[in-house]
Amino acid sequence: MGKNITWHQSTVTKTNRQEMNGHKSCVLWFTGLSGSGKSTLANAVGHALFSQGFNSYVLDGDNIRHGLNSDLGFTKEDRRENIRRIGEVARLFVDSGQIVLTAFISPFLEDRELVRKMFPKDEFIEIYLHCPIDVCETRDPKGLYKKARIGEISEFTGISSPYEAPRQAEIVIETNKLTIEQSVKQIMLYLIERKIL
Template identity: 70%
Template structure:
């Protein structure tokens, strides 16, 4: 649906750059993508906690939490998955504009959808974090019991089982959660943010 011709974008009185100066760090979105059970939410929250402990302004947007509210009207069919990612991309952009470092933990299985979100941001603001983990490991973990249900055919369009996951081609960061500890993973991401002068 196209925007009405009767609405106008209003620029804020405080710029994003001014917020960066006040916060003493830049803003960005850490886009955690990977299979269910790969550790996206755990890692996103661990990074957020580390940032908070150091006095940085940050927040976590989690796939399940968003589907409890903003996106509760969406199913897991392809068209709704695309809309789910588009909406969260727009929300993440608002957080970045407000000067925060936002960690978004979503399966976001399709490259095209992730690329569309990337295009919403300025250069360097979208940091794709591929949470890489073999599906066998994810399935063995199965923290929510979803793989078991998917194998029984109780969950249609389940990523990795009845729906594909397209691995990132050139992610900014790759975290192998089957061989890395949480502490090691957090350290890698924090180092990336420092190397890129975001922190």
């Protein structure tokens, strides 16, 4: 960072925006293997929030790689930078008073913890979509597991690159056992219980 750069404090604060919106802001960080249901569930929760008048936005892994992170590959270093940038963008959304839902594999504990530290306590909610890899492979909506198994994709999480499961996620959802509706309800109840909504 250049030494001639100074953070400019906004006249309108995060608290002001939260009060106007009628709810607190936070990041719902969906993590899990490819095919575990991150994008599907994040969008379903986003729709539930929208339909009830709450301000939210979904940041999806593939969508972000079309623009902001189009210069990054899938090495460990690039994945780390991918997650760091998403953390910074999510922090801006939270500051704007919104609930931001992020759907990223984010396979490494260290990277997720780095993002967690960007937020005040209770504003980072890690949601681990626990789903056995064999179930994820049967879903395989993009055909990625098949390509990884035959060597067309290298550094693929769960096959040739590790996935480090959260140790203390705020919410754990077994997406091979629960329906989308049940999963959405579990997350919405959590947000109500924590007085975010």
